[in-house]
Amino acid sequence: MCGIIGILGKSPVNQAIYDGLTVLQHRGQDAAGILTSDGRRVFLRKDGGLVRDVFNGGHMQELRGNLGIGHCRYPTAGCDSAAEAQPFYVNSPFGLALAHNGNLTNAEQLKQDVFRADLRHVNTESDSEIILNVLAHELKASAEGLSLTPDDIFRAVGRVHERCQGAYAVVAMVVGFGILAFRDPWGIRPLVYGRRETLEGPEHMVASESVALDVLGFRLHSDVGPGEAVFIDLEGRVHRQQCASDPHYAPCIFEFVYLARPDSMIDGIAVHKTRLRMGERLAAKLAREMPDNDIDVVIPIPDTSRTAALQLAYDLGLTYREGFIKNRYVGRTFIMAGQAQRKKGVRQKLNAIDLEFRGKNVLLVDDSIVRGNTSKQIIQMAREAGARKVYFASAAPPVRYPNVYGIDMPNADELVASNRTTEEICAEIGADRLIFQDLHDLVAAASEGNPKIQQFDSSCFNGEYVTGDVSPEYLENLRRMRSDEARQQNLFRDLNVAELANHR
Secondary structure, three states, rough: OOOEEEEEEOOHHHHHHHHHHHHHHHHHHOEEEEEEOOOOOEEEEEEEEOOOHHOOOOHHHHHOOOOEEEEEEEEOOOOOHHOOOOOEEOOOOOEEEEEEEEOOOOOOOOOHHHHHHHHHHHHHHEHHHHHHHHHHHHHHHOOOOOOHHHHHHHHHHHHHHHHHHHHEEEEOOOOOOOEEEOOOOOOOOOEEEEEEEEEEEEEEEEOOOOHHHHHHEEEEEOOOOEEEEEEEEEEOOEEEEEEEOOOOOOEHHHHHHHHHOOOEEEEOEEEHHHHHHHHHHHHHHHHHHHOOOOOOOOEEEEOOOHHHHHHHHHHHOOEEEEEEOOOOOOOOOOOOOOOOHHHHHHHHHHEOHHHOOOOEEEEEOOOOOOOOEEEOOOOOOOOOOOOOEEEEEEOOOOOOOOOOOOOOOHHHOOOOOOOOOOOHHHHHHHEEEEEEEOOOHHHHHHHHOOOOOOOOEEEEHHHOOOOOOOHHHHHHHHHHOOOOOHHHHHHHHHHHHEEEEEEO
16 A cells, blocks of 8 residues: 655646655554656655655755656555655666555566566565556666657556566556556556646656645546546647556455545545445344334544444444544554554554443444554553443455555454354454444445455455455465564665664
């Protein structure tokens, strides 16, 4: 889960990219970067941390030019070192920069191919740098000398689709030519295109979510389709082409559950309306399974579950109350590295309002349950605040399988729902009753927004990986890479590298 932006404007784009990245900060809090160009030179600033911490006034003044790309990151492949902040840049051919959201499932094989066959070097563990080098190689193979046409670019993207497997939404800059954006043949990770009119002419923008377009005054024109590429040349001409031989629409369902902002449109589906429908369907299931419930109040776990919880309370005729106050200055615990840090983060992030719990039977509603640590601690907080009974409802089905397409969801043995029944999960998190959304209801809630999309990647719920190339061996390797022990080793390695650099 990362946020990407590309803008081709009529005036300097540094501030617009910065503002857009702050809107997409929820998609990655580990690192941020912006690369701009004046048509001849490139200017790059990237580092670890939040957008507001990576850039200061001096950095912004150096980011000159009317085209640029930006990225905010949290790590799903490689490590969380600042060296892996994006965008990445290579100077051959043409000068090429790239930012990427997603995860390649054949990254290890591709890395070997890039080195042995393409004769190119990858300097980090990031699969984004692998995509960059694959694209660079294919652009060089497609172009004739120093000239480059849209058809050359689309041929190169088609070869990228043939070589790269997994999920990827990409924005790239070809220095001296324009901005390129493309999406994997399944459309797993989101990517939208918009434009705005100025006195000097139209400006163009691509981004992970439509909300980034909205805040900058761009009008959402369309989604970038599965397998499609959009190239905007320096004159502002927009070229689009389907570059995959067999595209399918299967966007990630977890975008609508948790990742995306509620005010975004993704693949023609309003995230806010989807979450309302999730609440409706969850209310219907609760009414079936607890027809004579003794619930006094419905309380959401802020922030993502508010929409579903409000609709659920309305449909069931129950009182809705805000029972937790959220500290806005603590990151999302879902993407915190390390079990100890996640547990500490929950108590720092939320505080219960006692009077909303004392002496009441409470239904807590959350968007999903992943590891179960957050749910367990929140239920304990509700009891400490005086709740008589604590029921728990999840607007998503049980998360039983790791995600391999760009969400750093843990390996199966860290998932509380893995190999457990609903009753066992309920006992593990300490609730009096637990209700999960059914998967068919979740899919229906999303597809109602765009009936043309009938398939979603729901692999974290059902273990069915839409790309068809995810083997048990791949999942085992992923388990080792994503373990908290491996994260700690990466952290110590990065600290040692930083210490050696300071001594030098």
